Structures are given as structure tokens and as C-alpha cells.
Amino acid sequence: MALLQIDNLTVEFETATGWFKAVDGVSLSVEKGEVLAVVGESGSGKSVAMLAVMGLLPWTAKITADRMLFEDRDIRNISPAERRKLIGKDIAMIFQEPIASLNPCFTVGFQIEEVLRIHLxxxxxxxxxxxxxxxxxVGLPNPEERLGSFPHQMSGGQCQRVMIAMAIACNPKLLIADEPTTALDVTIQKQILDLIMSLQARNGMGLIMITHDMGVVAETADRVVVQYKGRKMEEADVLSLFESPKSNYTKALLAALPENATGDRLTTVSAFFEGTPEPASETRA
Known part of the structure; x- marks a missing residue:
């Protein structure tokens, strides 16, 4: 039994010109203790798909799926009270902008203790x-003093560590990390990534790593789902994906990596295909 199983997820938003499909028929699963990377360019629907799982999209969004199971329990139509018990406790998410995700009016200590009060x-x-x-x-120095700090009194890396602490506070079974190193300098990025992976290994959580960085994918993932414009292009174990990608979009992503550049110029992803990239004919587990 998969920890999380999503089949044929579609998310649409109403615009001035009609309904826009941000996620178009995506299916994925993650097992207990497994690291699944969801990779693609900005706007490929990676975050939207996971926000749909969390129930954090606006009520105006149109969300459909054949199945959306967590531990074999259908979470598509659970009550708000049931969702509040589930989200933050068994399923937790690290958001990509920690400063925007923390409440500026309360100390970080109050915010993390509120999670513990509500769920435990x-x-x-x-x-x-x-x-x-x-x-x-999570490696925050002087933790007793830090509990009394407000978000604006902390650096971006420190705020991200607070967000990670909040996410793991109740020992979740599934952790979703949405671009967790965005807007951090390179040294802090490595520290945060190492921290997440060590916590995942220690606690045996299922982990969904949302990223556009193929280096992060290579370093962290067991399996990979590649998305483009809301559609799943390919799914494979990480070694197979790098050694023998099947989708022309995945090949383009890999070919556009700086280490694969020829001469002194980088090549854009779109230079490797004409028209709209098509999904691989079959996926590989």
C-alpha cells in the first residue's frame, strides 16, 4: 500500500478567458521512507498539485481526481475538521518562501508551540x-532565546529551519518540501538540503521533493516525476532517468544542464524540441 496515491489529478483555475488547467491528469505515488522528486520548470504545476493534496488551494479552484488516497484513505472529500487533524500532523509541507509563510505578528516560538498544542x-x-x-x-543556535524571536529578526536560512521544525514537529508520515532552498545562498542551500535528508532518513518519512534543480534530484531522489505545463512527461527511478531518459522534454532538461554545455554558451530547454513536448509512451517504476 502506497503512503500517498494520486490518480489522474486535474486542477483548473477560472480566468478572464475561461478555465486554465494548471495540472492536467497527473498521477503519482510515494511509499513510506521513499524520496520522490517532482521536477520541472516554473509553471509546470508541481506546487499546485501538492497544494491540492494539502487542501490549500482557493475554493474557486476546480479539483478532480480518480483517486487521492493517503494510507488507503480517500482524502478528496473529507470534512474540514478531518483535514485539520490530518494536515500538519500526518502530512506536512515546507513552503518555498519561509518569510511569507511565517506570521510576522507572533514569535516563532509561539507559532511552533501552537502546532504542538493543536495536534498533540x-x-x-x-x-x-x-x-x-x-x-x-534543525541546528538553530541558542534555541531558548530564538523562541522569543519574530520572523523579521531572523535570516532567511534561520526562518527556513523554523519552517522545517514546524513541519516535523508532529513526526509526519509524509513531508512535502516545495523548493526548500529557493532564495538562499549556496552554502545555506546545502545545509538545508542535508538537514531535510537526514531528518527524512532518521524518521522514515515519505518525502516529496519539489524542485527545478536536476542536481537536487540526483542527490536526493529514489524516483522522479517530470512535469511540463501541468502534464507528467515521465516517471522513472533516478538512475534510469539520468542514464536513459525517454521523454524528449526530460532529454532537453538534462541537455540544458551547465555541465552539458558545449562551448561558452548555455542552451535553453526549448532549443531541444519543436512544438509541444510529448510524454514518454510508458513510465518506469
């Missing part, structure tokens, strides 16, 4: 002790 029902003393433990776990 811990008393004040237990919440405080757990928050300190989590801040230590």
Missing part, C-alpha cells in the same frame, strides 16, 4: 520543551 494537545511546559528540542534538531 501538549501542555505549556511540554510544548516549550519540545520546541527547544526541535530547534536544536
Amino acid at each position: 494537545g501538549l501542555d505549556r511546559q511540554a510544548r516549550h520543551a519540545r520546541a527547544i528540542e526541535l530547534f536544536r534538531q
